[in-house]
Amino acid sequence: MKKSYIVILSAALFGWASCHRTPDTPTPTTPTVETLEVPQPSYFPAMVYDLKSNPLTTDGFQLGRSLFYDGILSRNGTIACGTCHQQAAAFTHHGHDLSHGIDDKIGMRNAPAIQNMAWEKDFLWDGGVHQLDLFPMAPIENPVEMDEKLSNVLQKLRDSKNPNYPELFKKAFGTTEINTERFTKALSQFMLFLVSNNSRYDLYLKGSTNAITATEKEGLAVFKQKCATCHASELFTDHSFRNNGLDMARSTDQGRFRITQNPDDLYKFKVPSLRNVSYTSPYMHDGRFTTLEQVLDHYAKNAKQSATLDPILQQATPAGIPLTDDEKLKIIAFLKTLSDDSFVKDWRFSDPGFGKSF
Amino acid sequence: MKNKILWASAWSFLLLLFIQSCKSDPDPYANNSLTLSFSNKVGSDGVVLGSGNYKNAVGEDFTVTTFSYFISNISLKKADGTVYTYPQDSSYFLIREANIDSKKVVLKGVPTGDYTELKFMIGVDSLRNTMDLSRRKGVLDPGDISHDDGMYWSWNSGYIFLKLEGNSSKVAADATGNQKFRYHIGGFGGYNTKTFNNIRTVTLPLGSIVAKVGPAQQPTIEVVADIAKIFDGTQKISLAQYPTVMFADFSSTVANNYAAMFKISGVKD
Numbered sequence: 001m002k003k004s005y006i007v008i009l010s011a012a013l014f015g016w017a018s019c020h021r022t023p024d025t026p027t028p029t030t031p032t033v034e035t036l037e038v039p040q041p042s043y044f045p046a047m048v049y050d051l052k053s054n055p056l057t058t059d060g061f062q063l064g065r066s067l068f069y070d071g072i073l074s075r076n077g078t079i080a081c082g083t084c085h086q087q088a089a090a091f092t093h094h095g096h097d098l099s100h101g102i103d104d105k106i107g108m109r110n111a112p113a114i115q116n117m118a119w120e121k122d123f124l125w126d127g128g129v130h131q132l133d134l135f136p137m138a139p140i141e142n143p144v145e146m147d148e149k150l151s152n153v154l155q156k157l158r159d160s161k162n163p164n165y166p167e168l169f170k171k172a173f174g175t176t177e178i179n180t181e182r183f184t185k186a187l188s189q190f191m192l193f194l195v196s197n198n199s200r201y202d203l204y205l206k207g208s209t210n211a212i213t214a215t216e217k218e219g220l221a222v223f224k225q226k227c228a229t230c231h232a233s234e235l236f237t238d239h240s241f242r243n244n245g246l247d248m249a250r251s252t253d254q255g256r257f258r259i260t261q262n263p264d265d266l267y268k269f270k271v272p273s274l275r276n277v278s279y280t281s282p283y284m285h286d287g288r289f290t291t292l293e294q295v296l297d298h299y300a301k302n303a304k305q306s307a308t309l310d311p312i313l314q315q316a317t318p319a320g321i322p323l324t325d326d327e328k329l330k331i332i333a334f335l336k337t338l339s340d341d342s343f344v345k346d347w348r349f350s351d352p353g354f355g356k357s358f
Numbered sequence: 359m360k361n362k363i364l365w366a367s368a369w370s371f372l373l374l375l376f377i378q379s380c381k382s383d384p385d386p387y388a389n390n391s392l393t394l395s396f397s398n399k400v401g402s403d404g405v406v407l408g409s410g411n412y413k414n415a416v417g418e419d420f421t422v423t424t425f426s427y428f429i430s431n432i433s434l435k436k437a438d439g440t441v442y443t444y445p446q447d448s449s450y451f452l453i454r455e456a457n458i459d460s461k462k463v464v465l466k467g468v469p470t471g472d473y474t475e476l477k478f479m480i481g482v483d484s485l486r487n488t489m490d491l492s493r494r495k496g497v498l499d500p501g502d503i504s505h506d507d508g509m510y511w512s513w514n515s516g517y518i519f520l521k522l523e524g525n526s527s528k529v530a531a532d533a534t535g536n537q538k539f540r541y542h543i544g545g546f547g548g549y550n551t552k553t554f555n556n557i558r559t560v561t562l563p564l565g566s567i568v569a570k571v572g573p574a575q576q577p578t579i580e581v582v583a584d585i586a587k588i589f590d591g592t593q594k595i596s597l598a599q600y601p602t603v604m605f606a607d608f609s610s611t612v613a614n615n616y617a618a619m620f621k622i623s624g625v626k627d
Contacts, residue, residue: 053490122550128514130549133491137500137512150501150512180501181491259514260551261607 034058036189038118041197043205043234049118049132049192054185056193059171064190066163067183069354072156073136074102074146080356081139081187084111087351088344090276091115091194097287100358105144108253110287112272113280115196115343117188121239125269125285128259132191133184154178196275196343204337205234212337219334222327229312236274236338242310243267245303245319246284253286266308278339292335296328387467392434392571393578394463394476396453397623398425400585405455415590418597420539422585424507424523425455427616428482428497431559432465435475437568442469450482452497452504453583460504473569476579480616481519481557484546488515511544514605518544519556520616522588528598539601541588543609543616554610558617567625580624591615 036056085091091114099107166176203211232238256265303320400412547555
């Protein structure tokens with residue numbers, strides 16, 4: 001007898017549930033939910049990206065990895081994200097002052113590193129994009145980068161047999177549907193997982209006091225005193241936009257002004273993280289410096305006075321940051337402790353075989 | 359006896375669940391609809407893309423090759439003063455001169471009543487400009503086919519509210535020899551930093567004719583957008599002087615002008 005109650009009850013519950021289902025939408029098959037956890041080092045600031053809006057899964061990450069290295073995102077198939085963001089160079093374009101895009105066109109700025117993206121609040125040197133999921137459209141639609149329309153990228157992915165993107169989307173999101181949200185969120189999943197927190201400096205932070213040398217520790221002390229106002233926190237950026245005194249005489253790049261149209265923002269660029277800085281040469285938004293020595297020389301003696309020059313750089317006469325040769329050497333020694341060898345060699349982040357890096 | 363009671367209660371529970379779940383939401387307005395029919399003109403002439411020749415307020419000749427704009431956040435005022443706001447998630451439309459279907463905006467499920475005033479936003483509100491992509495479908499999806507002529511700035515996250523392009527003999531030739539003018543107007547006020555805000559709201563009284571909506575009455579409100587007003591409003595704009603207006607302060611002058619380009623030309627039952 002009791003059994004029949006259970007049968008009736010379950011029938012009722014079934015009826016209740018089935019009537020609440022929205023019509024016309026097919027029930028998605030449950031995706032393989034092997035979740036991925038973004039490492040969150042205790043000494044990093046609070047995360048900016050809302051992981052609840054895009055929970056990381058192994059399949060989502062693998063899809064994003066494929067998209068990241070596939071030239072299908074560009075008009076003629078030659079340029080992938082991984083073309084200008086190469087792992088060995090901490091996802092920058094090694095050896096290129098300005099990024100090198102489709103039809104040998106030269107970009108406007110130096111390709112910045114892709115690392116610790118979950119902690120970034122603005123993207124691009126001028127902060128024109130404020131959310132990681134909205135980022136991929138910028139290089140895709142830029143005429144000197146990938147020169148493609150997003151709608152066409154989605155269509156090419158739907159038609160793709162090798163890789164079989166509809167199947168990869170199904171694995172990641174439950175159905176073969178390919179849309180803007182899924183596309184960009186898969187790319188976000190790949191980028192969010194690119195966390196660099198295994199440098200010698202990280203070992204030092206975690207308590208291995210001998211992970212960095214005495215000279216490097218002295219460099220750290222000078223760095224904290226002279227650089228850490230802007231290159232703040234253990235991410236080595238305060239995420240602000242500043243004019244650091246680069247000579248803009250021959251440049252038409254107005255920096256943050258392009259986004260805000262506020263004259264106070266003329267020639268301001270995002271303060272970049274210094275993690276993996278030894279891999280990310282050349283330096284500055286236009287890649288004008290090839291060595292860290294040149295960068296420090298700029299701050300020590302070549303900062304140029306202008307209306308929007310950062311007030312911190314105006315405290316000294318001449319403008320800039322006074323640095324002795326010994327201090328420069330020590331700072332550079334310290335900066336090299338931020339190199340994360342395991343990050344640039346992690347096979348999980350590598351090109352699965354598209355070969356679009358050049 | 360005990361069994362019977364148990365059976366009865368189980369059955370009634372079952373019934374109750376079915377009634378609860380299968381009861382359709384009462385929507386007395388399911389068959390109601392109101393259509394906004396947009397027609398784009400220059401003065402009194404209809405727009406013919408590419409070939410139509412027009413003159414602006416400062417006497418410059420021009421043609422129109424692209425004319426598109428977002429209409430959003432639609433609301434309707436009844437004769438009794440109450441306001442009906444169309445469901446926000448469904449209240450975004452991209453009117454494109456190049457696409458006839460896009461110029462008919464069908465509002466479904468509008469409550470029965472006599473409507474006397476139409477209100478909408480030209481552009482896309484700041485909230486929707488910054489929302490998660492899961493909340494941006496259809497014309498709000500930057501990967502939608504309707505965006506192929508570019509109604510989204512990927513380099514400066516945000517929608518282009520209005521795009522007007524064409525040629526004029528008064529515009530200096532560019533490197534390719536074309537004498538094109540390009541007006542791409544957007545700007546929702548900025549995300550992390552305040553910038554100019556070109557969102558404009560338009561209120562259009564229907565005048566003497568009332569749009570009567572009911573199960574058997576599905577009126578059409580005819581709305582005209584006059585491109586001539588874009589060059590002639592709070593400030594007269596010369597194409598020779600301003601051949602390109604995009605993300606810059608002057609775009610607000612253009613937005614102020616086009617805020618007054620709409621008028622009601624009629625209401626049909």
